[in-house]
Structure formats: C-alpha cells, structure tokens
C-alpha cells in the first residue's frame with residue numbers, strides 16, 4: 001500500500017475509536033448507570049440550568065461511600081479540584097481525570113485510590129464522597145464531564 005493510504009487508514013481507525021463507546025458500570029449499587037433526574041438541587045442532565053450557566057456534565061446516581069469503578073480500561077491523569085473556592089464543599093472537592101476508548105473525561109466527587117497508572121474495566125477507582133453533607137437531599141451522584149466539555153450523554 002502507498003504510504004498516504006496507510007496513513008489514512010490509521011487516521012480513520014483512530015477517529016472511529018469513540019464510535020459506539022458505552023460506559024460500563026461506574027458505581028456499586030447502580031449497575032445500569034441510572035442518571036440523576038430532578039431533585040431539590042436541580043437536574044443531572046447535560047445542559048441543565050445552573051444559574052447563569054449550563055450543567056457541563058452528566059450525573060450518574062451513586063450513593064455516598066459507594067465504590068466507583070473504571071467504566072472501561074482507563075489510564076489516570078491526576079486528581080482534580082472541583083471547586084476553586086469551596087470552603088463549605090471541601091468534603092466533596094475531589095475527582096480524577098481519565099482517558100480510555102479514545103475519550104478524555106473527568107469524574108467529580110470521587111476520592112481516587114490512585115492518580116496515575118492504569119485501571120482495568122470494572123476495577124475500583126475510588127470511593128464516592130459524602131455529598132449529602134454538602135447538599136442535603138440531593139440525589140448523590142458522580143459527575144461525568146468530557147475534557148472538551150462536550151455532551152457525554154451519547155456514551156451512556
């Protein structure tokens with residue numbers, strides 16, 4: 001094959017890797033990746049109202065203290081701070097950045113076991129933080145946000 005044809009084939013394979021990607025189970029107790037719907041604090045869908053801006057992720061139901069799993073084979077790319085000035089939210093102000101299946105995404109409100117290396121699908125990533133202590137009555141959830149802030153919903 002000519003070199004440009006080979007290159008084209010390689011590019012197509014890389015671009016297509018995200019097509020049909022579906023997140024596996026994220027949280028113990030929620031094998032279907034059920035989404036947060038409306039509660040007294042808002043709605044968990046992408047683009048839902050958050051005051052002056054839109055919700056930039058998708059919320060997957062996860063009870064406080066639950067185990068959070070790798071939704072597919074992932075590599076870990078550091079811990080996150082969710083809120084930049086969050087004196088009242090320190091209990092849940094953690095998360096992790098991941099890559100896998102051609103996607104870059106973040107999980108908020110998770111205390112990660114480790115912040116580098118790789119984790120296989122279905123293996124433990126960490127623990128759901130105590131969201132009820134910060135947002136009483138909310139549907140506790142992991143917030144899934146793509147690194148480029150596009151809509152993660154098609155992957156669920």
Ligand SMILES: [Zn+2]
Pocket residue numbers: 044055057058059142143144
């Ligand atoms: Zn959210």
